[in-house]
Structure formats: structure tokens, C-alpha cells
Amino acid sequence: MPTQTPLLAQVDNALLERIRKARHLVVFTGAGVSAESGIPTFRDAQTGLWSRFDATELATPEAFQADPALVWGWYEWRRMKVLQAEPNSGHYAIARMEQHIPQVTVITQNVDDLHERAGSQNVLHLHGSLHQPRCFDCATPYQLDSVPTEPEGGRRLPPPLCPVCGGAVRPGVVWFGEALPTTVLPQAFEAAASCDVLLSVGTSSLVQPAAQIPFIAQQHGAAVAHINTQPIISKHSDDWMLLGVASVLLPKLETQAFSNIRP
Structure with missing residues (x-):
């Protein structure tokens, strides 16, 4: 014991x-x-209009496929918070x-x-890392802008497209259900x-x-x-x-x- x-x-x-x-x-x-x-830790209450969303429901491949702009916007908001921290x-x-x-x-x-x-x-x-996104389809790494576009108030933000295959770029983190x-x-x-x-x-x-x-x-x-x-x-x-x-x-x-x- x-x-x-x-x-x-x-x-x-x-x-x-x-x-x-x-x-x-x-x-x-x-x-x-x-x-x-x-x-804030992953499960802490989010701020502003992001508090309407359940973080655990945004952090899945299925959520990204269903609404990539919503998920990408939320992760860009998280990346912005990280870049503001020391x-x-x-x-x-x-x-x-x-x-x-x-x-x-x-x-x-x-x-x-x-x-x-x-x-x-x-x-x-x-x-994984918020700073190392990759293509959802072919996994090609994607270079982000150093300063994210702030997705204010839960605003959807369409993800960039992969320069290799044209697929949507996803955050470079491990989602629920992924190894x-x-x-x-x-x-x-x-x-x-x-x-x-x-x-x-x-x-x-x-x-x-x-x-x-x-x-x-x-x-x-x-x-x-x-x-x-x-x-x-x-x-x-x-x-x-x-x-x-x-x-x-x-x-x-x-x-x-x-x-x-x-x-």
C-alpha cells in the first residue's frame, strides 16, 4: 500500500x-x-467569452474537424497568453x-x-508545444508568426493552410484521444x-x-x-x-x- x-x-x-x-x-x-x-492550468476557468467553452471539448481531433476556426482561435488565445508571460x-x-x-x-x-x-x-x-503547429493532414511543420492575432471574445480564427498539401494547420499539442x-x-x-x-x-x-x-x-x-x-x-x-x-x-x-x- x-x-x-x-x-x-x-x-x-x-x-x-x-x-x-x-x-x-x-x-x-x-x-x-x-x-x-x-x-492558467488547462482546466482552470477561462476568461471573457472563452468561459462559455469547455476546454476539454475543444482539445480533440473531432472538435478541430467540426469547427477548426473555433479551436484554432482558442489555441491562438492560449499562445498569446503564454507569450505575455515570463x-x-x-x-x-x-x-x-x-x-x-x-x-x-x-x-x-x-x-x-x-x-x-x-x-x-x-x-x-x-x-507537444503551442509553438510547433503542423498540418492536420500531412503533419508538415508550420512556421507561426511570432505574435498571434488575438481572437477576442471567443472569435473564430480560420487556421492557416499547409503550403505542402493545402490542409488546415492544427496546434502542435497532444489532444485527448491521441498518443x-x-x-x-x-x-x-x-x-x-x-x-x-x-x-x-x-x-x-x-x-x-x-x-x-x-x-x-x-x-x-x-x-x-x-x-x-x-x-x-x-x-x-x-x-x-x-x-x-x-x-x-x-x-x-x-x-x-x-x-x-x-x-
Whole structure:
């Protein structure tokens, strides 16, 4: 039966030592990290007239086929919100760890680019990216304008057409009913299996198959620490649990493990 990992008011020295000596660090991030930059989580109430729509009903291939302008408009609104946001101190702390650890892999369930904008070099997007659309029919990548046209008040916005086949361009995210990217998921599993330390940040680690990532790391001998605002029920009693926000705890881990760096 799963045991609840003890909560730590202060960072444990044993965890700091594992981070300090790590040859490969994996940081597995979820919506909680982006939420601190002001990006609403997927299921949060939408603003303005977008509140009339159920996000889970817009995020399907069937919804796009039925009304591509509505779905494309909603995703362009989301992309606009992302571009208005800035990486927070948690994103920057992750990126700074690359200065001290030979290999750092970020595995994110978020579809924004805040990790990259903070300076992280090796980012695996399990759920795709708002910034990498592709043709619905032939999957050819499409280059977006840097600034989206704001679809005000739920206004439909016809998607661009693929220059190769003329099909409608779709958002480059994983929708309900779709599999995770076939190349990215094996890379994420491989990174988890080869790391010394895994930090699971801002995610409940309940949604499969991504939820396997901390367990894979644990099974291969890595130290696993969960950083979240709510306690995480872990199958492993020797995991660490740091209760709080990522923008505070990640810089704390980084500065205490590598005392010559200041946030």
C-alpha cells in the first residue's frame, strides 16, 4: 500500500548531496510550474467569452474537424497568453543547474516555451508545444508568426493552410484521444532510467503514461524529490517531499547545493 512521504520544512542535506554529486539530473515538470508565471492550468476557468467553452471539448481531433476556426482561435488565445508571460525563478534555477551538473534533462508536460526562454537546453515536451503547429493532414511543420492575432471574445480564427498539401494547420499539442509523441516518450523513459536525481515539480504524477517517469527513476536507483503545493502520495517511502511553490524551493535547492551561485 502506498505510503505518504514525510514533508520537509527544510531541505535535507542528503538530498543536497545527491544533487551536488549528480552526473545526470532530470527535472519533470507539470502545470504548477507554469501557473506561477500566470499561465492558467488547462482546466482552470477561462476568461471573457472563452468561459462559455469547455476546454476539454475543444482539445480533440473531432472538435478541430467540426469547427477548426473555433479551436484554432482558442489555441491562438492560449499562445498569446503564454507569450505575455515570463519565466519565473523556478525556471531559471533549473537552467542554472546546467552550469554545475554534466547533464540536465527537462521533461515537461507543459506546452509553453518557458523552460527554453529561461535557458534550459535539453527539453522534452511530452504534450507537444503551442509553438510547433503542423498540418492536420500531412503533419508538415508550420512556421507561426511570432505574435498571434488575438481572437477576442471567443472569435473564430480560420487556421492557416499547409503550403505542402493545402490542409488546415492544427496546434502542435497532444489532444485527448491521441498518443504521446512516439519519439519523445521513449527518450523521457530513457532519461529517467539513467539519471542520478529526479525532481518532480508542480505535478501530481497521476496521469499515465507520464506518471511512470518518477517510478522508473526510483527503480534504477535515483533519488526522487517531489516539489508541490500539495502532498504527493508516493509508492516509495524514501522519496523526498518538499511542500511549497517551485519558484521558492527550486532556487533554494540550487543555491544550497551550489553555494557559489546566487539567485
